[in-house]
Amino acid sequence: MRTALFLLAGALMSGGCHAEGQPPKPTVAEPTVAEPTVAEPTVAEPRERAPDPELVAALRGHVQVLAGEIGGRGIGPGDAGTSTLDAAAAYLRQQWTAQGYEVHAQAYTVGEQQVENLFVRVPGRSPALVVVGAHYDTCDGNPGADDNASGVAALLELSRRLAATEPERTLHLVAFANEEPPYFKDPQTMGSAVHARALREQGEEVEAMLSLESIGYFSDVRGSQHYPAILAPLYPETGDFVAVVGKNGSRPLVRRVVRGLETHGPIPVESIAAPASITGIDWSDHWSFWREGWAQAVMVTDTATYRNPNYHEMSDLPETLDYRRLALVTEALEATIRELAGS
Template identity: 45%
Template sequence: MTTGRTPRASDRSLFTNNETSIASPADTARLRQHLVYLTTTPQPRNYQHEAVLNSVAAYIRRGLQAAGARELAEQPYAVRGQEFRNVIGSFGPADGPRLIIGAHYDVCGDQPGADDNGTGVAALLELARLLGQQAKLPYRVDLVAYTLEEPPFFRTKQMGSYVHAASLKAAGVPVLGMVALEMLGYFDDRRGSQRYPVAPLKFIYGSRGNYVTVAQKFGNGRFGRQFARRYKAAAALPVKRFKAPAWLPGIDFSDHLNYWHFGYSAVLLTDTAFYRNGSYHQTSDTLARLDMRRLGLAVDALLNTVLAGPR
């Protein structure tokens, strides 16, 4: 993993070097509204409840449409005799390389999944609303809500993100990079609240779970390096940048994994999941445990990183 360093000159070729100000901060009431919906569906939003997943997909589609997405699309595919779907909303110019930002909307087992991954979906929808307010975007941004990220489909070709990444590759779509939004709302300021895959890392990154992280593998390409630097500069909350071998537990535990399979540079934006949140994949993963203010700050930084644009 890496610590702070002097940015390389090449880091400035994708994102501009000027600091940007937040024109329209994220609305925490809207974030909460999305989370209330996601955590109170009639049955848990897992693969065993196809109707619930379809209703969530429809909710996300309505949110992207209301935000002013230039294009809306669904990407249905069949698994075990059932039909599941990704939902895609595009913002900015129709042509040219695009930035992919995605979050999965399914949960693992019978739990509400407030942090995992209600916060990622809520952030995606709020980012959509903020992008829709911009007169002009520097490049195309595709916001993608994935299905079937969780077990028993994790690390299989049935993951919604695998289906989406494969479709981009097959169509020869130019991609600037990809950002996976995975658990962004749980924070704990107490000493010892943050754990790591390798214990000595706490002496480098601290033992308080009060930050978000941009995680990526070694050899992830220029986009990952640039995004991490820009996001940290734009954030009004602590940000740690992690870079490690892909085999380190947690580095590839989300949808960005599938973009790596196809040669795309991709990063994970997260509150570190089970390394901090003891309610990971538990029925106690509820809205009451989340920090809306800091979730909003994470979205603000993401918006400003997107708006910085390429030179």
């Protein structure tokens, strides 16, 4: 793991649907819907171990429903309207209810359409919150297997595994609507912005927030990982790692999450804690928590556009993900979240 900063002139990771300020995609051959770019087979390394096969199957199943059966999920230009977003919300509700949770819905109106954030809680001895979130919408009608069915799948399996815990701090697991443009960074329509503001107004205390943002695409091919040119000599050329991203004020949580992921999993970890003014550092739902004054919020990501040539394309399909490594990341996240919550 490197603790040096990604000083991103052109920016990191996920966020905009070809939005203004989005970095150019890496120079790679454009995939087609018929021939999606599939993650390279895993190459076993000394640190590698087999994940729980039931977890692998469950993650694959969630992604298949969300990205394969439901498909594009959103109400923006190029989307089908609320029908597919509602279908995804119904799936989340059904999964959490089956896990024994009381599912809370935070509905709000965007134009003439109603959308909702969904959340569940594992009560702790303290009301202070450890928030784990993932957005369930997609960009311009694309299937969104990596962005962000992968994060939602991990969220669902984390909630299953954490349901019986008795943490010191309350676990707050939330699926956000409307992360993608044209709603990104709009305080009135972005789901996580609406949610974080409500938590602040209700007097909640957020001790830590993890945004799970595109965590299922990996490659063992040298040259598969891209960066702005100035950074290329400093970081790995192979897209086999997961990144923890925060701003300068997030550094304590970045370190804790990196330490947890490295301790409890074999997947390599890279990190960044840089000025929030650098484009891309805030390109996910953790931004909404920074906006409300909670600096201890970070993004966990596979770096999206800097690795995955299917990013924001119709080729972001379930078969392109590496479910073995997604499961390993999920297992490491579970252990890390347990530590953050004091369970």
